[in-house]
Amino acid sequence: xxxxxxxxxxxxxxxxxxxxxxxxxxxxxxxxxxxxxxxxxxxxxxxxxxxxxxxxxxxxxxxxxxxxxxxxxxxxxxxxxxxxxxxxxxxxxxxxxxxxxxxxxxxxxxxxxxxxxxxxxxxxxxxxxxxxxxxxxxxxxxxxxxxxxxxxxxxxxxxxxxxxxxxxxxxxxxxxxxxxxxxxxxxxxxxxxxxxxxxxxxxxxxxxxxxxxxxxxxxxxxxxxxxxxxxxxxxxxxxxxxxxxxxxxxxxxxxxxxxxxxxxxxxxxxxxxxxxxxxxxxxxxxxxxxxxxxxxxxxxxxxxxxxxxxxxxxxxxxxxxxxxxxxxxxxxxxxxxxxxxxxxxxxxxxxxxxxxxxxxxxxxxxxxxxxxxxxxxxxxxxxxxxxxxxxxxxxxxxxxxxxxxxxxxxxxxxxxxxxxxxxxxxxxxxxxxxxxxxxxxxxxxxxxxxxxxxxxxxxxxxxx
Amino acid sequence: xxxxxxxxxxxxxxxxxxxxxxxxxxxxxxxxxxxxxxxxxxxxxxxxxxxxxxxxxxxxxxxxxxxxxxxxxxxxxxxxxxxxxxxxxxxxxxxxxxxxxxxxxxxxxxxxxxxxxxxxxxxxxxxxxxxxxxxxxxxxxxxxxxxxxxxxxxxxxxxxxxxxxxxxxxxxxxxxxxxxxxxxxxxxxxxxxxxxxxxxxxxxxxx
Numbered sequence: 001x002x003x004x005x006x007x008x009x010x011x012x013x014x015x016x017x018x019x020x021x022x023x024x025x026x027x028x029x030x031x032x033x034x035x036x037x038x039x040x041x042x043x044x045x046x047x048x049x050x051x052x053x054x055x056x057x058x059x060x061x062x063x064x065x066x067x068x069x070x071x072x073x074x075x076x077x078x079x080x081x082x083x084x085x086x087x088x089x090x091x092x093x094x095x096x097x098x099x100x101x102x103x104x105x106x107x108x109x110x111x112x113x114x115x116x117x118x119x120x121x122x123x124x125x126x127x128x129x130x131x132x133x134x135x136x137x138x139x140x141x142x143x144x145x146x147x148x149x150x151x152x153x154x155x156x157x158x159x160x161x162x163x164x165x166x167x168x169x170x171x172x173x174x175x176x177x178x179x180x181x182x183x184x185x186x187x188x189x190x191x192x193x194x195x196x197x198x199x200x201x202x203x204x205x206x207x208x209x210x211x212x213x214x215x216x217x218x219x220x221x222x223x224x225x226x227x228x229x230x231x232x233x234x235x236x237x238x239x240x241x242x243x244x245x246x247x248x249x250x251x252x253x254x255x256x257x258x259x260x261x262x263x264x265x266x267x268x269x270x271x272x273x274x275x276x277x278x279x280x281x282x283x284x285x286x287x288x289x290x291x292x293x294x295x296x297x298x299x300x301x302x303x304x305x306x307x308x309x310x311x312x313x314x315x316x317x318x319x320x321x322x323x324x325x326x327x328x329x330x331x332x333x334x335x336x337x338x339x340x341x342x343x344x345x346x347x348x349x350x351x352x353x354x355x356x357x358x359x360x361x362x363x364x365x366x367x368x369x370x371x372x373x374x375x376x377x378x379x380x381x382x383x384x385x386x387x388x389x390x391x392x393x394x395x396x397x398x399x400x401x402x403x404x405x406x407x408x409x410x411x412x413x414x415x416x417x418x419x420x421x422x423x424x425x426x427x428x429x430x431x432x433x434x435x436x437x438x439x440x441x442x443x444x445x446x447x448x449x450x451x452x453x454x455x456x457x458x459x460x461x462x463x464x
Numbered sequence: 465x466x467x468x469x470x471x472x473x474x475x476x477x478x479x480x481x482x483x484x485x486x487x488x489x490x491x492x493x494x495x496x497x498x499x500x501x502x503x504x505x506x507x508x509x510x511x512x513x514x515x516x517x518x519x520x521x522x523x524x525x526x527x528x529x530x531x532x533x534x535x536x537x538x539x540x541x542x543x544x545x546x547x548x549x550x551x552x553x554x555x556x557x558x559x560x561x562x563x564x565x566x567x568x569x570x571x572x573x574x575x576x577x578x579x580x581x582x583x584x585x586x587x588x589x590x591x592x593x594x595x596x597x598x599x600x601x602x603x604x605x606x607x608x609x610x611x612x613x614x615x616x617x618x619x620x621x622x623x624x625x626x627x628x629x630x631x632x633x634x635x636x637x638x639x640x641x642x643x644x645x646x647x648x649x650x651x652x653x654x655x656x657x658x659x660x661x662x663x664x665x666x667x668x669x670x671x
Binding site for chain 2: 013016017019020021022024026028029035038046048053054055056057063076078079081082095096117119122127128129143144145146147148150151154155156157159161193194197198224227228229247248250254255257258261292293295314317318321410411412419429431432433434437438
């Protein structure tokens with residue numbers, strides 16, 4: 001048999017049938033959040049049941065407040081309706097869920113792995129684009145829209161056309177101050193926001209192997225920002241050690257059976273990819289975005305590009321629009337950019353290691369921006385951070401220590417900044433208005449965002 | 465699902481790259497019901513200023529483009545969030561298709577599920593089309609799915625690619641769920657064999 005990539009091996013195991021070059025793919029796990037009300041309503045309108053409630057799990061995150069745990073405190077009737085629908089839908093269909101108030105509640109892309117549901121060799125879908133996160137254990141995981149969510153609820157399967165395969169290799173020792181977030185921002189800056197479109201991306205190389213599970217989740221999380229269908233990393237001992245003992249991970253004899261299977265998940269030696277990209281790990285540096293697309297990222301020691309250096313009229317106009325929106329000057333050093341607010345959280349960077357990295361920078365210093373807060377990725381992350389005393393490090397520095405939700409990554413719960421304000425954010429999208437109308441977002445790692453909070457501007461954490 | 469066959473309509477040029485779905489419909493509208501207000505949510509923060517007044521520069525606020533039912537834009541339209549509301553907002557505002565060099569993967573899939581046609585044409589063709597529309601506001605474009613062609617206001621015609629399986633579904637308005645449930649025996653047979661092997665997979669706590 002021809003050597004196959006990890007993606008192809010997992011895909012082949014999930015093929016129910018093929019028709020006209022399209023595949024009806026079996027879905028192992030369907031993760032769900034509070035934005036699922038449209039899909040449940042579509043299912044109800046057709047009078048269909050959830051076909052495999054034993055393969056679904058949910059927790060609210062998008063609309064959840066970070067300042068309260070009471071639905072009565074929600075900002076609007078729309079939001080109250082969303083929560084009542086969530087509770088009703090999951091309860092009536094008999095689906096395991098972690099509602100507000102349950103310590104396991106959190107951001108679904110943090111909770112799935114934390115509970116041990118995110119496992120190697122699986123096909124995982126969720127009505128959220130950052131579902132690519134779960135590929136970090138060696139799974140095919142991708143986001144879908146409400147119609148496809150309804151389809152999965154009704155059938156536990158999905159029609160898909162097999163994407164191409166791309167491998168992005170980063171070899172080299174980890175440079176000082178570089179995290180998974182810096183690596184993925186560098187990758188997107190290199191290949192562009194459409195660089196991964198049409199591909200399933202596998203990240204490989206010695207630097208990727210050296211990454212912790214938390215960093216691997218961060219890398220795969222932002223695959224979608226390069227346009228990729230999904231991102232994945234071959235499972236290894238780092239993966240298996242991380243999974244062992246988690247609530248929904250197999251145990252005892254089942255663990256042995258699962259481990260035997262998981263070890264067969266990585267691609268065969270010599271398997272060919274449709275496209276290959278390489279980055280020099282030793283050349284990576286702490287990164288920050290300057291513009292309105294995640295592809296517009298530079299080293300924190302770098303500068304805002306000069307649109308006049310672009311020959312193409314339309315490309316130049318796009319750069320001018322981004323520089324204008326961001327309120328920056330061409331050629332301005334990123335170190336001269338003054339920050340108003342700092343957000344540490346989101347499915348990209350809200351895990352315990354992220355909070356430790358931010359706290360290490362913050363410890364003993366004072367916030368010098370108008371507002372900074374932390375929203376841990378789950379109730380369990382929050383609890384662990386409190387056991388380690390991280391909450392006090394943040395609050396003593398002037399951060400707010402809040403509850404778990406998507407929060408200011410997407411602003412749907414009312415956590416937004418004011419028009420014209422500039423944020424340093426550990427989230428994944430610096431789109432115009434993403435954090436509130438007219439808000440200017442700069443993406444960075446937890447350490448770099450924390451450093452911006454205590455310095456009031458972007459600084460190179462390697463010099464701290 | 466509403467089928468898509470052919471549309472001849474006024475087209476608007478949207479000269480922006482990477483129009484993400486947060487631009488198409490900002491997150492604060494996603495909890496709202498689909499009612500007569502929905503068309504106003506489309507491109508809301510590009511179309512309206514903080515006081516709710518129209519931004520005169522935005523293409524859909526300009527004479528000749530206000531009644532557009534087609535869009536011609538630049539690369540990576542619909543990137544970002546998986547929100548299907550983006551397609552809903554376009555459809556509710558009367559749009560039938562969007563032409564661009566490339567699309568966000570999830571937006572592309574969402575569009576087809578709603579009989580809204582995402583048409584991929586090369587960068588230079590999209591550029592030429594946008595140029596024609598700027599030169600002649602109110603110009604009509606024809607998108608024909610059966611022949612897989614786009615005809616410009618100057619009658620130049622280009623062919624576009626679409627997966628034949630997806631084309632058939634959109635052209636005939638095939639209901640995906642009914643179609644798949646027609647294969648329920650194959651699904652059950654697959655799952656019997658698969659579940660027997662992957663015995664540890666469940667979202668229900670067993671220990």
